[in-house]
Amino acid sequence: MASKPSHFTLEISKLNFVLKVLKHYKFSEARWFEFGLNLGLLHPTLKAIESANKGDPSNCLMECLAKWLTEGSNHTLVWQTLANALNEMNLISISTDIRKIMADPVSEILQCYIGGLAQVVLTEESVDLLYTEGLISKDTLTKVKSCGCSLVGDPMLLILSAVAEDHSKF
Structure with a gap:
């Protein structure tokens, strides 16, 4: 019997998820350097990232987050640290929004299974049923269908948001 995770933690395997969350909230990649400083990374580390990536903000943000996820000290409060x-x-x-949605305890339970959920492809009838039962909004229904009934990306974030707002939707 597999053990259940007791708390969602972010580590390097969740890098892509963190990037998707930031993209979802329209975080400007151009501000990666300041973001890195606020995450507690040292200036020389950020300058090395900048130099290695020729100033490409997308790669710089990814490397900045990778460094933070691998060297950060408290991975149980990662969403709080990111929000700060x-x-x-x-x-x-x-x-x-990150505090309210991503750091919500029920949302974090779903995040423990994000890898498996990202591989789920629902039938159109199942997605319609989720909407009919009030578990997802019309907007989420449309987005999930536009992604081929997959939970990858924005649809998953919309589901996490719905669960954070109303725990009975879990």
Whole structure:
């Protein structure tokens, strides 16, 4: 019998998920350096990332997050740390949404299974049933269908949001 995760933690295997979350909230990749500083990375580390990636903000952000995820000290409060870093950059709405949705305990339970859920492809009838039962919104229904009834990317984030707002949808 497989053991159940007790708490969602972010580590390097979740890098792509963190990038998708930031993209979903329209975080500007160009601000990666300041973001890295607010995450607690050292200036020389960030300069090395910048130099190695020829100033490509997308790669720089990815490398910055990879460094943080592999060397960060407290991976059980990662969403809080990420939200704090965004807050320091005056990105209050993104920070608030991440605290409310990603750091929500019920949302974190679903995140423990994000790898498996990302591989799920639902039938159109199942997606319609989720909407009919009030478990997903019309917007989520449309997005899930537009992704071929897959839970990858925005549909998964919309589901996490719905669960965070109403735990009975879990």
